[in-house]
Amino acid sequence: MLWKFSNRAMALKSSAIREILKITEQPDVISFAGGLPSPNTFPVTEIKNAFNHIIAADEMTGALQYGPTEGYAPLRIWLAQYLSRRDHTNINPNQILIVTGSQQALDLIGKALIDKGSKVLVETPTYLGGLQSFTQYEPEYISLESDEQGIIPDVLDDNIAAKANFMYVIPNFQNPTGRRLPLARRQQLAKKAIANNLTLVEDDPYGELDYQGHRLPSLYTLAPENTIYLGSFSKILAPGLRLGYIVANEELINKLVQLKQAADLHTPSLTQRIAYHVIKDGFLETHIPKIRDLYRHRCQTMLNALQRYMPTTVTWNKPEGGMFIWIELPKNINATELLSEAIQHKVAFVPGETFFANTIHTNCMRLAFVTVPEEKIEQGVSILAQLITKWSDALEQSPTMI
Amino acid sequence: MLWKFSNRAMALKSSAIREILKITEQPDVISFAGGLPSPNTFPVTEIKNAFNHIIAADEMTGALQYGPTEGYAPLRIWLAQYLSRRDHTNINPNQILIVTGSQQALDLIGKALIDKGSKVLVETPTYLGGLQSFTQYEPEYISLESDEQGIIPDVLDDNIAAKANFMYVIPNFQNPTGRRLPLARRQQLAKKAIANNLTLVEDDPYGELDYQGHRLPSLYTLAPENTIYLGSFSKILAPGLRLGYIVANEELINKLVQLKQAADLHTPSLTQRIAYHVIKDGFLETHIPKIRDLYRHRCQTMLNALQRYMPTTVTWNKPEGGMFIWIELPKNINATELLSEAIQHKVAFVPGETFFANTIHTNCMRLAFVTVPEEKIEQGVSILAQLITKWSDALEQSPTMI
Incomplete structure (x- = not known):
């Protein structure tokens, strides 16, 4: 055929x-490699109790029937209250669309805002899954100058900002770099967005994973009319539920609802109700700090191991939250080639090259420290460091390869 | 903004x-109006048992973690065996992609096969949800000549078949008309597809709801290389789970897997495992006949009520399965206008006009007979019939409106 x-x-x-x-x-x-949350953080008992409650309260018919495209109403109401309180703002439930994981949010936003050739501004590097979704609608990417703190709003040209269909940004513990955008840059970015009628797509799956519990203001709170905020339950409850949400003004939400109806009618009714019953009485207030403690500890374990084992030519950031450390190797080491050998030694990571929209850097890698227990982190980093040392030595001794 | x-x-x-x-x-x-399965058919006890099994068997971590885009492997293996046995064919699990309801299948197929201006052949009328998904990729629709048995392959021009990117067809108890494509036409259509390298998108959510249990061969079995088969658990388990699947050759499935990864990463792990544990030991063999009995009975109740109450100028089909009856009103009655008045009398239906891709017929309506209990079916049809009689009389007496 x-x-x-x-x-x-x-x-x-x-x-x-x-x-x-x-x-x-x-x-x-x-x-x-995979950004898989630690299974130790999955609230199995609470999910079981939520399921039993749905059965006992005779809500199972609703949980198994077709539901509204917008999402389960009590969950939208709960989210509006939770986010308004958390971020000192005022969100109403009609501004919220429940989606089948925030990957779906990226796809719907691509559908809603990208025509062939539309200009989309992205960080350097940026989240691979965002590029995968947007690329299907054939945009022209503009990679913005970024440093270890994120994009640099100061150097963003106003003409470029004014012409772009949107900017895609992950301000908190970015995937893949783990970096967090400082307050001053958020304020500059919000100001620039308002001045240039620029839409900000703020992807925030990791915002709650701040190790010190010190949340910076979201772009949404700084420029609510310009910002489409994406949240997720994948990192604070469980990714297998595939539950995320979009917050924006109602005009945009109404368009996205129509696009979602054509995409999958609605997010499963059962998983939405389970999540609602798990979280509705304050569960996250005690649960999220436990996840932060676990991840902070694993992050520190990996940082210690990197410090102990890596050659001095290798550099990395020190995340204040999230799930990832970003490693820069000597320029002549190709991380994708390194992966092939690392796999033979039973260690895996994601090469950095997939995270660049335009100019590709091949000497970077993303390490997720949340899935693997502490003793394995130490062992894995040690193996990687030996390989990198071996490759560095070989390259030094072989001038033709430089 | x-x-x-x-x-x-x-x-x-x-x-x-x-x-x-x-x-x-x-x-x-x-x-x-809504094609909502009767809640009486939802297997609540079996779903509860499946959930408890997942907890007891320590499978909850897998049910809550990220999973493969292709779907939960045991469910794909089960489906391959079930479909191969049911349809006397040979399907392997790599030919199966689990989707978040078969609405997602329509969206992914639109993404995979439609560019702006691509020719898509559709039945007259056809499923509204298919049009909603495909339209986003800007095809040119060609509505095929159809009668009370479905599309007429004989009159389909070979040039048109050869130029089309695909034909979208619902052979079993079509939404909205309830009609079933006869065996001879299926054979003609398969032959024409093979001769013209035409892709058939066979949407089959209602195929199991055959009141006599007399299944006709699918287009997939008649032209397996040309056909993309879409199945669904919405009408045989529960729509709120949002579970469907695509069967096609592996080259196509591989493309759809990449597109699905960008659309929502994967279908929720928990709902896939629940469905698997409900069905894996032959549950459907006793469950589906019960659904058929219930729907056959409700269908007959509606047919009897139509016969009793409707004026002779109104015609309808007699479905052999599925969920819908298609009504043709006198030409000068606009069903959308009728709906506005019917709602005031607390009865609803879907006007037919939304189901046409090209030339619109305004004097049709779709009635779903599966959601409402028998006594309400009789009452609702009686109210509708009174309104239609009133409108017919008014139109006869008011020549300016004809």
Whole structure:
């Protein structure tokens, strides 16, 4: 059969990295690759209680029937109250759309805001999943100058800001770099967005994972009319539920509701109700600090191991929250090639090159420290460090390879 | 804020019918509108047992963690065996992609196979949700000549077949008409598809709801290389789980997997595992006959009521399965206008006009007979019949309106 694929489908390439990473599902591999939350944080007992409550309260018919595209109303009301309180703002439930994981939010936003050639501003580097969603609608990416604190609003040209369909930004503990945008830059960015009628797509799956519990104001609170805020339950409850949400003004939400109806009618009714019953009475207030403690500890374990084992030519950031450390290798080490050998030594990571929209840097890697227990973190980093040392030495001694 | 909407988003109109139908959620309305399965068919006890099994067997971590985009492997293996046995064919698990309801299948197929201006062949009328998904990728629709048995393959021009990116067809108890495509036409259509390298998108959510248990061969079995088969658990388990699946050759499935990864990463792990544990030991073999019995009975109740109450100028089909009856009113009655008055009398239906891709017929309506208990079916049809009689009389006496 000769399928008549669309241009966007023909442009899809099967990813070599994706194929390599399939190996990491084997249990004997120490994988720093997937951004998989620690299963220790999954609230199994609370989910069981929520399910039993739904049965006992005779809510199962509602949980199994078709539901509204906008989402389960009590969950939207709860979120509006929770976010308004947390962020000292005023959000109403009609501004909230429940989605099937925040990956779906990225797809719906691409559908709503991108035509072929539309200009989309992204961080350097940026989240691979965002690029995957947006690329299907054929934008032109503009990678913004960024440093270890995130994008630099000062150097963003007003003409470029005014012409862009939106800017995609992850201010808190960014995927892949783990960096957090400082308050002053948030304020500059919000100001620039308002001045140039620029839409900010603020993706915030990691915002609650601040190790000190010290939350910086969201872009949404600084420029509410310009910002589309994306939240997720994947990192604070469980990713297998596939539950996220979008907050924006009602005009935009109404468009996204129509697009979501065509995409999957609605997010599963059962998982929405389970999440609602788990969180409605303050569960997150005690649960989130436990996740922060675990991840802070694992982060410190990895930082200690990096300090102990890595050669001095390797550098990395020190995250204040989230799930990732970003490593820069000597310029002549290609992280994708390194991965092939690391896999043979049963250690995995994600090479940095997939996270760049324009100019690609090949000497970077993303390490997730949340999935693997402490003793394995130490062991995995030690193996990686030995390989990198070996490669560095070999490259020094072989001038033709430089 | 001036959102920079894409062309596809700007083309979306808020649907007047959708607004009217929101009223039908009130409990005192007799609604024949939504195609909502009867809650009596939801396997609540089995779902509870499946959930408890997942807890007891320590499978909850897997049910709450990120999972493969392709779907939960045991469910794919089970489906491959079930479908191979049911349809006397040979499907392997790599040919199966689990989706978040078969509405998502329609969206992914639109993404994979439609560029702006691509020709998509559809039945007259066809499923509204299919049109909603495909339209976002800006195809040119060609509505095929159809009669009370479905599309007429004989009159389909070979040039048109050869140029089309695909044909969208619902052979079993079609939404909205309830009609079933006869065996001879299926064979003709398969032959024509093979001869013209035409892709058939076979949407089959209602195939199991055959009142006599007499299944006709699917297009997939007649032209497996040409056909993308869409199945759903919404009508045989519960729609709130949002579980469907796609069967096709592996080349196509691989493309759809990449597109699904960008759309929502994967279908929720928990709902997939619940469905698997409910069905894996033969549950459907006893459950589906019960659904058929209930729906056959409700269908007959509605047919009897139509026969008893409707004026002779109104015609309808007699479904052999599924959930819908399609009504043709006298030509000068506009069903959308009729709906506005029917709602005031607490009865709802879906006007037929939304189901046409090209030339619109305004004197049709779709009645779903599965949601409402028998006594309400009789009452609702009686109210509708009185209104239609009143409108017919008024139109006869008012020649200026003809």
